[in-house]
Structure formats: C-alpha cells, structure tokens
Amino acid sequence: MPQELAETENSNATRVDYSTPPVNLRHESDAYVLEVDMPGVPKNGVEIVFDDGKLTLTGHRAKPAGAARLVHSESSARDYRRVFTLDPAIDPNRIEASMDQGLLTLRLQKTEAAKPRRISVN
Amino acid sequence: MKLITYNPASELATWSPFQRLSPWRDFLESAFELAGTESRQWAPALDVREDDVNITVELELAGMRKEDFDISLEDDTLTLSGRRESKAADRQSESFRSERFSDSFSRSVTLPCAVQADKTSAAYKDGILTVTLPKAEQARPRKIDINLN
Numbered sequence: 001m002p003q004e005l006a007e008t009e010n011s012n013a014t015r016v017d018y019s020t021p022p023v024n025l026r027h028e029s030d031a032y033v034l035e036v037d038m039p040g041v042p043k044n045g046v047e048i049v050f051d052d053g054k055l056t057l058t059g060h061r062a063k064p065a066g067a068a069r070l071v072h073s074e075s076s077a078r079d080y081r082r083v084f085t086l087d088p089a090i091d092p093n094r095i096e097a098s099m100d101q102g103l104l105t106l107r108l109q110k111t112e113a114a115k116p117r118r119i120s121v122n
Numbered sequence: 123m124k125l126i127t128y129n130p131a132s133e134l135a136t137w138s139p140f141q142r143l144s145p146w147r148d149f150l151e152s153a154f155e156l157a158g159t160e161s162r163q164w165a166p167a168l169d170v171r172e173d174d175v176n177i178t179v180e181l182e183l184a185g186m187r188k189e190d191f192d193i194s195l196e197d198d199t200l201t202l203s204g205r206r207e208s209k210a211a212d213r214q215s216e217s218f219r220s221e222r223f224s225d226s227f228s229r230s231v232t233l234p235c236a237v238q239a240d241k242t243s244a245a246y247k248d249g250i251l252t253v254t255l256p257k258a259e260q261a262r263p264r265k266i267d268i269n270l271n
Contacts, residue, residue, distance in 0.1 A: 022221035024208065033215075037222050039182035039249030062248060068171035068178055071234065075167040075182050102249015103185030 006085045018081035021059065030115050032090065032108040038080045039102035046099050048106070050092045055084045057104065089114035164223045168202075170231060174263050177255045179231055184249035185222075191251055195239050200253065203228035235261035 024035040038046070038059035045060035059080035086092065086108070094109040171178040181202050191204045208224035236258035244253045 022223070023219055024217070024222045025219040026215045026217045028215040035185075035209075035222060037184040037249075039184040042248045064171075066171075066173070068173040068176070070169060071172050072168070072170040072231075075169050075180070101185055101187075101246065102183075 007083065017078065018058075019076045019078045021080040021082060023082065030110055032087075032110075034084075034106040034108065036080075036082065036104040036106075037102065038099075038104055040075070041080065041099070041102055041104075043099045046097070046104055048095070048097055050086070050095065053086055053088075055086050055095075057082050057084075057106075059104065164225050164227045165229060166227055168229050168231065170234075172234065175257060177233055177235070177237060177257060179253045179255070181229060181251040181253075182249065183227075183251060186246065186249075186251075188246050191244075191246065193244055193251075193253060195237075195242060195255075198233045198236070199230055200233060200255070201228060201230045202251065202253070237261075 021037050023037075026033050036057055036059075040061040041059035042062050045062060047056075047058040047060065049056045049058075057080075061077065061079055089110045090108045091111045096107040096109070098105050167182040169180045169182075171180070179200060179202070183204075183206065186204065186206055190206070191202065194201045194203075203226070205226040206224050208220070208222065233255065237255040238258055239255075241256045242253065244251065246252075
C-alpha cells in the first residue's frame, strides 16, 4: 500500500452502515487516479468531502422505483463509503471528479511543488 | 450459476447467505486477494423482481458501455454476459490498488414463469443493467368475477 494515499481504517460502526466499494488506484506523474465502483448511485448521489487531510467518498443509492416484489436479491441496499488520507503533495483544491454509469473517477492533482520537473544545466 | 425456479412464498427465495455475512465476506475476499488469487470467478450481483405484469432482472455492474453487454433469452433461461476491461496502466503510471474486477462474466437466471420474448427490453443506467420481461398472458394473475345467485 502506498504511503501517499493510505486508507483510513474504518471503524466497526462504519462497516455496519456502509458497504466498502472496490477501488483502483494508479499513480501518474502529476496526479493520482482513483476509480470507485458504485453501481446504483446516480450522479447527484455522490458526496465527496475533504476535511482535515481525509477524503471521504460516499455514494447514496437511488431508491428502487416501483412496487415490484423482490424475489431474489444479491445486491446490498447499503450506501457506499470509503475514506482515504491524502498525501500532502495532493492539492485539495484541484480534485476533479466524474461519475459515469456508477463508476466514480477522481483525479487528484499534485501541488505544483510536488510535480516532477526538468532542471536544465547552465 | 443457475437460479432454481423458486416458490415466491418461500423465505429461501430471498435468503442471501453471503450478503448477511458481508463483513466476513469482505474479510475472506481481502484474504484471498492477499494470497494473489486473481482467477476467482466474478459474479456481479443480480436481483430479480416480479409484479403482476413483468419479471425484472437487474445486474449491478459499474463503468460498462451498453455495447459490452450480451443479453440472450433461450427457453426460460435469461443469460447476461459480457466483459469489463480496465483502463490499463500505461508506462507512465504505476498501479497501487487493483480491487475492481476486469474480466468476463456470465449470469443465468431461470425465469419463474413464461414471458413474451419479443417484448423484452433492456436499459443501462447508473451502473445497473435492467432487463424487463413482460409475463405471458397465461402467467398473469386474472381477476374473475363470479355472480352470486
């Protein structure tokens, strides 16, 4: 696990109320890219909060429409939540998020000072 | 992976052992991942709903394109399959976590009653594939008026 974007331990209480969505995380030269599976969550159901160095991602499921009886169920009715501690090299003002077909993608840009740079020799 | 035709009145129909044990499942899954078991079969969650008019089958699968799904109905068996590709990490990037499945999948459901195959429709929204199968006329509940003399 990278030190740069460590996952904050969920408390037991949190685990009961939310399901933990699977994530992919990759590191590019100027940013981290985080992908989170949240099927059933519409665009307006995504909540992204950055506070005290912690990034909390919550996905609220849309309530099922109609009164059809559920005769077989494998999905969870619980909302999604995952919490990450951000590397100080990430600029919290430049986090870009998009939601497409239940896939939340975050692009976490590094601060200018933390980006790799080329230094020329005089 | 087949669903046996169930008696809707039975509690077994909605019993989902692995969901109830979800913290344990999370634990087991993470244990398997640590062991590097990449080939574990992938089964996206599937729900079946029923009302007087339709059977509705929902498959939870985020980040697909419509054309990546293959939906087929053969006799009383509906099969939903496809493949989810992951955005491959290119040379400039390094992957730290890879928990999202990217592989092919296939789920089959034995439908609980006859349906009108030619009127079946499907939609993909917010990461959920919904297949709506109108029940055949003879499978719908009928209200019969009986005159009392």
